Amino acid sequence: MTQRVLIRGLEGLVALLLLALIAVTAVDVVGRYLMNAPLSGAFEMTELILGALVFAALPLVSKSGSHVEVDLLVSVLPTRVNHRLGLAAAAISAAVLVYFAWQLGRLGLNQLHEGSRSVSLGVxxxxxxxxxAVCCLLAAWFGIRRAVRT
Known part of the structure; x- marks a missing residue:
């Protein structure tokens, strides 16, 4: 699988999740205020979709370098030092993301074995x-690749 296909897939997933979030919200609001019949499980759906959206967008943000950075010292430090600091920041970020992926993987396996499901919808x-977990690993990989290339 090429990187381009992976990025396109993530972009498609993010777009689909955004549309789902909009649809759930719209149906719930219209049902609640116009028909006095809110969408059952809307809050739970919103939580699940939003969580998936954040993780699905994480690798895209890492790849493009669109995350928030504070660069107070960039203008006063030499280029070589800035580059090394960037590599260190990428390595630390990647380590944290790999740790998150490991913890999420463990959590997912526990949830699978225990049959954990959401309360109202049973998802x-x-x-x-x-x-x-997968998205954290991808974000770590993209972040390291981006730092090494610059």
């Missing part, structure tokens, strides 16, 4: 933990 939790 299994493990696929969301698995998505988070």
């Amino acid at each position: 299994p939790y493990w696929p969301f933990a698995a998505l988070g």
Whole structure:
């Protein structure tokens, strides 16, 4: 699988999750205020979709370098020092993301074995933990690649 296909897939997933979030909110609001019949499980759906959206967007943000950075010293430090600091920041970020992926993987396996499901809709939790783990690994990989290339 090429990187381009992976990025396109993530972008498609993010777009689909955004549309789902908009649809759930719109149906719930219209049902609640116009028909006095809110969408059952809307709060739970919103939580699950939003969590998936954050994790699915994380690798895209790492790849493009669109995350928030504080660069107070960049203008006063030499280029070589800035480059090394960037590499160190990427390595630390990657280590944290790999740790998150490991923890999410463990959590997902526990949820799968225990059969953990959401309260009102009965949606299994493990696929969301698995998505988070995979996306954290991808974000770490993209972040390191981006730092090495600059």
